[in-house]
Amino acid sequence: MDIRQYINSAIQKLGAEVPFVELEVPRIARHGDLSTPVAMVLAKRLKKAPRVIAEELASILSAEAPFEKVEVAGPGFINFTFKRRFLYAELRALLNNPSRYLRKDLGQGQRVQVEFVSANPTGPLHLGHGRGAAVGAALANLLARAGYDVEREFYVNDAGRQVRLLGESIFARYKEILGVACPFPEEGYRGDYIKDLAADLLREVGERFKDSDFDLAGEYFIRFGVDRMLKLMEHDLRDFGVVFDRWQSEKALYDEGLVKKCLEELRKKGKLYEEGGALWFRATEFGDDKDRVVIKSDGSHTYFASDIAYHWYKIQRGFDELINIWGADHHGYVPRIKAVIRALGYPEERLGVLLVQIVTLLRGGRPVQMSKRSGEFVTLREVMEEVGADTTKFIFLTRSHDSHLEFDIDVAKKESSENPVFYVQYAYARINSIFRKAEEEGIQTGKEGDLNYLEEETEIGLIRKILFYPLMFEGAVRTREPHRITFYLQELAGLFHPYYNTHRVLGVEPAALTLARLSLCDAVKTVLKEGLSILGVTVPERM
RNA sequence: GCGCCUGUAGCUCAGCAGGAAAGAGCAACUGACUUCUAAUCAGUGGGUCGGGGGUUCAAAUCCUCCCAGGCGCACCA
Secondary structure, eight states, X not given: OOHHHHHHHHHHHTTOOOSOOOOBOOSSGGGOSEEEOHHHHHHHHHTSOHHHHHHHHHHHHTTSTTEEEEEEETTTEEEEEEOHHHHHHHHHHHHHOHHHHHOOOOSTTOEEEEEOOOOOTTSOOBHHHHHHHHHHHHHHHHHHHTTOEEEEEEEEOOSSHHHHHHHHHHHHHHHHHTTOOOOOOTTOOOSHHHHHHHHHXXXXXXXXXXXXXXXXXXXXXXXXXXXXXXXXHHHHHHHHTOOOSEEEEHHHHHHTTHHHHHHXXXXXXXXXXXXXXXXXXOGGGGTOSSOEEEEOTTSOBOHHHHHHHHHHHHHHTTOSEEEEEEEGGGGGGHHHHHHHHHHTTOOGGGEEEEEEOOEEEEETTEEOOOBTTTTBOOBHHHHHHHHOHHHHHHHHTTSOTTSOEEEEXXXXXXXXXXXXXXXXXXXXXXXXXXXXXXXXXXXXXXXXXXXXXXXXXXXXXXXXXXXXXXXXXXXXXXHTOTHHHHHHHHHHHHHHHHHHHHOOSTTOSSHHHHHHHHHHHHHHHHHHHHHHHHHTOOOOSOO
């Protein structure tokens, strides 16, 4: 259904144009099936009264095939009512080829990289990472279905101080087990998982490092810790239903000389300078608050240095668009990375940063304090096991990414019987149940039912909702907001359940009505499945 | 002090490039299972959209100031 096309061509006939035709689904039935305020937008441009423009557009549009009625109302709204025949034909089109109907090729093969989670490999993933994972994965799925060529990447901070601290922490625990005195690093990681790692490492290498210095043994301990942490994170993410195409190592950027090469590139462009023994990037030239150090006076690189190289490398790899999903606590970092993009000679829009706001975990109505260093944090795995991956993801995707999220674990569990995710899944399971029963009764469940039998107002409402999926989809893609899918699915399920309660599909007369309703159910099921799979939520055959 | 995010029903949140009379879920109350799954449905109550200005034919939505909460402002990672 491409209604905009009709409207656009009508606007052209008036000798005007508009960048975007806004369409909305009116809340009130009297206002038709679909509505546009575009005449009011045009009023200024055409220097005519909005109602006059609306009337002109309406008279052109009322001749078009899909419309039963095209009315002008209020200050200049144009309200459309579809012909039933049109709705049936559209529904038929969807049934015949769901993915063509539901997935619009908006990306046209453009290459997009979504980088998300990218947690330091120094401890288990916590709930905040889970939110990033859910949002990133859903966004990647969404874009993939919109015709983008998507890559999902996890950036591994396996160089620098944090992983060194990880190594030192394991080292200290290792010695502790062997009864060798060794001070625990000041800012080391104190979680119990470090002790487990140390014990595992001991099992693997025995007492080989009992008397070693960290300078000597460090490399091994760091490597060991990072590998184990990466495996753990990958495993947790996999169980959460999130899989990456690529894991990019920061260390590799150094080892392969990319950091050096990139800094060289910037130097050539005159965007670096030395001062006070350090090497600086002219970030202020590109809108950042201050210039930033890339190589400290002691000769070591800042994190920023590898981040510059990383983004440069990503662009080199040929992506049309980069999307970084970051925790909101990194928002101060955005201007300097954008500055880098520009300094390297690329448009700033090449990079989009989606900031995912903080998750507060409530247990027993109280916020649970989280601090990685002290080892007090709630892991993604704990929550996943306690409330389930589907519920966890759904909760994350029922908020817009820039809204602070309160994750009340008691509510998430307690409500499990009335949880929104189950509400949607249940609709799916119920439809399956109908189809199972139909097969038992030997009813042919193909999609060929004569849709003209769908005459009830609730059925028409359901059809409309289904056919508006692409409209919602487009918006979700345009704004990069997967949570719109979540709300849509709840609304769709919210139309299906009442329908189910008041209308029987099987055993009604005439038999053709059953077939028509089966087709409708099939369409609902298809859309539910499509949406849930974008969110990464499972579709249960029965519940 | 500066910057970013948030402030909508008792609670958790939507509100789709400003648009027609503010929405959902939960919680509360009242009803519905000999029928394809009651993890469901029907109904009731509940809001000065943080506050003040401004722009507009039209503002929850844009601008501005203020208030409140969160998060950032390193030759840290």
